[in-house]
Structure formats: structure tokens, C-alpha cells
Amino acid sequence: MSRRLFLRIANAVEAHNPYFKQRTDALGVLGLSCLQKVTAAHRILAYGIPADLTDEYLQIGESITIESLRAFVKAIVEVFGDWYLKAPNEADICRLLSIGEQRGFPGMLGSIDCMHWKWEKCPIAWHGMYTGHCREPTIILEAVASQDLWIWHAFFGMPGSLNDINVLDRSPIFAALAEGRTAPVNYTINGHEYTMGYYLADEIYPNWSTFVKTIPRPLGAKRKYFASKQESARKDVERAFGVLQSRFAIVHEGAMNLGFDHERAVNSFISVSHDEIPELHDFLQTHNRIRDRATSSQLQEDLVEHLWEQYGNE
Incomplete structure (x- = not known):
């Protein structure tokens, strides 16, 4: 996947679902970024790997990876569905x-x-x-x-x-x-x-x-x-x-x-x-x-x- 296409998808799902926006916790520490969550979802879909294998490279836990994947595929359908998931006109x-x-x-x-x-x-x-x-x-x-x-x-x-x-x-x-x-x-x-x-x-x-x-x-x-x-x-x-x-x-x-x-x-x-x-x-x-x-x-x-x-x- 080209960098341009990847960033287009990442920016679209981040704008659609606040879950992908990077936030700070009560101590002011930055949480996971949109790129981490979207990359984790892409790696599971593209490579078919289990969720816990994304931890070493992306520093993201198994439960958050699964949560990110669910939010990602839902956002893809909601954002791009009207154009790419349509019957022929x-x-x-x-x-x-x-x-x-x-x-x-x-x-x-x-x-x-x-x-x-x-x-x-x-x-x-x-x-x-x-x-x-x-x-x-x-x-x-x-x-x-x-x-x-x-x-x-x-x-x-x-x-x-x-x-x-x-x-x-x-x-x-x-x-x-x-x-x-x-x-x-x-x-x-x-x-x-x-x-x-x-x-x-x-x-x-x-x-x-x-x-x-x-x-x-x-x-x-x-x-x-x-x-x-x-x-x-x-x-x-x-x-x-x-x-x-x-x-x-x-x-x-x-x-x-x-x-x-x-x-x-x-x-x-x-x-x-x-x-x-x-x-x-x-x-x-x-x-x-x-x-x-x-x-x-x-x-x-x-x-x-x-x-x-x-x-x-x-």
C-alpha cells in the first residue's frame, strides 16, 4: 500500500471516529496515536497475524489491538461504504x-x-x-x-x-x-x-x-x-x-x-x-x-x- 493511500485512510477514520484521536490520560501522558491503531489493524488484515504479535513493533497491547481492528473496519464501512460498497448504477x-x-x-x-x-x-x-x-x-x-x-x-x-x-x-x-x-x-x-x-x-x-x-x-x-x-x-x-x-x-x-x-x-x-x-x-x-x-x-x-x-x- 502506498504511503498516500495509507494516510488517506488513516485521516478519514480519525476524522470519523474520535476513538482514533490521540488523547492524554489523567497524568497528561499521551496515549496511542491514530497511526499505531490503524497500523495494527492493517497488519492483522494484511498478514493474518494474531493480535498479540503487534505488541513488539507497535507497543500496543492485544486487547487494544482487537478493539482498534473492530473500530477500524466499522469506520471503513461507514466512511467509504457509500462509494465502494454499492450496487452498480x-x-x-x-x-x-x-x-x-x-x-x-x-x-x-x-x-x-x-x-x-x-x-x-x-x-x-x-x-x-x-x-x-x-x-x-x-x-x-x-x-x-x-x-x-x-x-x-x-x-x-x-x-x-x-x-x-x-x-x-x-x-x-x-x-x-x-x-x-x-x-x-x-x-x-x-x-x-x-x-x-x-x-x-x-x-x-x-x-x-x-x-x-x-x-x-x-x-x-x-x-x-x-x-x-x-x-x-x-x-x-x-x-x-x-x-x-x-x-x-x-x-x-x-x-x-x-x-x-x-x-x-x-x-x-x-x-x-x-x-x-x-x-x-x-x-x-x-x-x-x-x-x-x-x-x-x-x-x-x-x-x-x-x-x-x-x-x-x-
């Missing part, structure tokens, strides 16, 4: 669609997948619920990422015993779409018109009109070419997960001695007022369109033809 969607079309996938909004985040200090009583195919307690992160590594959808907190479909059933990713609160997405492929964007996904995801999956055993040059292009573009989200883990070792190594707010995590759905909920008929129609298997098959066939026509001769 109309301009963002146009940019995503343009990127997808340049890669041969008109209507593509990104790639979707799940990763497991190791929870080293999971309470013994919860081991069964949070242990799945990884053979150790994990917490699942569902994300949608674009080619430029922008993770614009993140749903975190589901137990590791679930799979991608179970997580999808609880995820709010299509909530705004079903409720009519998203910007329109209109495009034409192979002479057929479509009104909803889609995500590239692996084979475990259902055959919905909002997912485009590969062809497991493709026959013929057209289908083989489509499968190779889909599998290549779908790596965007896996690459984003790789960068996330390399930059923040706490994601790769797992939580050491930090608490986890289970209730807040599993209930991190978007709240909607009754005034924003569409008519039941419209909601059900959109809901059925999202899960339409016939449209999914047609979309895949159209993309097979489109990719072959545009790039097959290469």
Missing part, C-alpha cells in the same frame, strides 16, 4: 455490458462464484454446521466480479456446510431485480431480444436465464469454442478471490482470535420498505423470468452461434 451497468460485449458476451454483468473463508476459532458447538467439504469450519463468501477485479456483489456469512445453490437461495443478489429496482438491461443476440443481464457461472448453478454455464462435454467446433471462451471469462471471479487472499492474508489463513458476529452476518440482507415492494403479480412474473430454463437454453444457444460467427475464424 446505470453508468456502471453500461460499462459492464460494454466490457462483456467486447469479450463476446453481450448482456454479461460479471462472473459469480463462492469461496470458503477458514474460521480457525469457530466454537466447538458450531463445528458441525460450519464444516463441509473443506473438512474444517469455514464461512462462505458469494461474490460477483468483473474483469477489472471489481467485486460489486458480496454476500458473506453462510455456514461452510452449504454449497453454492444453498447460498444462492439465501442471497439478495436478485432481490433488486425481482422488485424492479434495477436499471434496464436490453440487448439482442442472434436475432433474439433479452431484457435481463446474466452472470457466467460453473456447473453447480441452476439453469436460470440469469446464468450462462459452460457445456460439460461439448461436441462440434462451435460448442467447444463456446466452452473455452466461457470457462476463460468465468475465471474473473476466481482471479478476484486469488487477489483478495494474496492482499489480505486474514482471508487465506482464517480468523485467529477475532470474534464473529453470527447473527449480523447471516442476516445481512437488504431491507426494503413496504412502499418499495412491487405489485405481487409483477414480482412473481419477474421471479419466474429469472428462473426460466427455456430462456437459459435459448440464451446459451444464441451465444454459441454469436461467438462462432464473431470470433470462430480466429
Whole structure:
């Protein structure tokens, strides 16, 4: 991280939360500075180290380090959340669609997948619920990422015993779409018109009109070419997960001695007022369109033809 970026973050959280301001005690002795507290939080997130390892370098105790980390991540969300933790607006969607079309996938909004985040200090009583195919307690992160590594959808907190479909059933990713609160997405492929964007996904995801999956055993040059292009573009989200883990070792190594707010995590759905909920008929129609298997098959066939026509001769 550059010095300029680090100081920008430190100054922002200090201005937002008085906890980070340096104060004096009753004897007039200066307490811990903002730089000490913010650096301690950064070291835990970046290196995945336990809180007591920051004492030697920063002269800050374990309990204060954990307290600083909690205050830091909360301040980051409150200060930068409106800009960096937002759903795509109309301009963002146009940019995503343009990127997808340049890669041969008109209507593509990104790639979707799940990763497991190791929870080293999971309470013994919860081991069964949070242990799945990884053979150790994990917490699942569902994300949608674009080619430029922008993770614009993140749903975190589901137990590791679930799979991608179970997580999808609880995820709010299509909530705004079903409720009519998203910007329109209109495009034409192979002479057929479509009104909803889609995500590239692996084979475990259902055959919905909002997912485009590969062809497991493709026959013929057209289908083989489509499968190779889909599998290549779908790596965007896996690459984003790789960068996330390399930059923040706490994601790769797992939580050491930090608490986890289970209730807040599993209930991190978007709240909607009754005034924003569409008519039941419209909601059900959109809901059925999202899960339409016939449209999914047609979309895949159209993309097979489109990719072959545009790039097959290469």
C-alpha cells in the first residue's frame, strides 16, 4: 500500500471516529496515536497475524489491538461504504455490458462464484454446521466480479456446510431485480431480444436465464469454442478471490482470535420498505423470468452461434 493511500485512510477514520484521536490520560501522558491503531489493524488484515504479535513493533497491547481492528473496519464501512460498497448504477451497468460485449458476451454483468473463508476459532458447538467439504469450519463468501477485479456483489456469512445453490437461495443478489429496482438491461443476440443481464457461472448453478454455464462435454467446433471462451471469462471471479487472499492474508489463513458476529452476518440482507415492494403479480412474473430454463437454453444457444460467427475464424 502506498504511503498516500495509507494516510488517506488513516485521516478519514480519525476524522470519523474520535476513538482514533490521540488523547492524554489523567497524568497528561499521551496515549496511542491514530497511526499505531490503524497500523495494527492493517497488519492483522494484511498478514493474518494474531493480535498479540503487534505488541513488539507497535507497543500496543492485544486487547487494544482487537478493539482498534473492530473500530477500524466499522469506520471503513461507514466512511467509504457509500462509494465502494454499492450496487452498480446505470453508468456502471453500461460499462459492464460494454466490457462483456467486447469479450463476446453481450448482456454479461460479471462472473459469480463462492469461496470458503477458514474460521480457525469457530466454537466447538458450531463445528458441525460450519464444516463441509473443506473438512474444517469455514464461512462462505458469494461474490460477483468483473474483469477489472471489481467485486460489486458480496454476500458473506453462510455456514461452510452449504454449497453454492444453498447460498444462492439465501442471497439478495436478485432481490433488486425481482422488485424492479434495477436499471434496464436490453440487448439482442442472434436475432433474439433479452431484457435481463446474466452472470457466467460453473456447473453447480441452476439453469436460470440469469446464468450462462459452460457445456460439460461439448461436441462440434462451435460448442467447444463456446466452452473455452466461457470457462476463460468465468475465471474473473476466481482471479478476484486469488487477489483478495494474496492482499489480505486474514482471508487465506482464517480468523485467529477475532470474534464473529453470527447473527449480523447471516442476516445481512437488504431491507426494503413496504412502499418499495412491487405489485405481487409483477414480482412473481419477474421471479419466474429469472428462473426460466427455456430462456437459459435459448440464451446459451444464441451465444454459441454469436461467438462462432464473431470470433470462430480466429
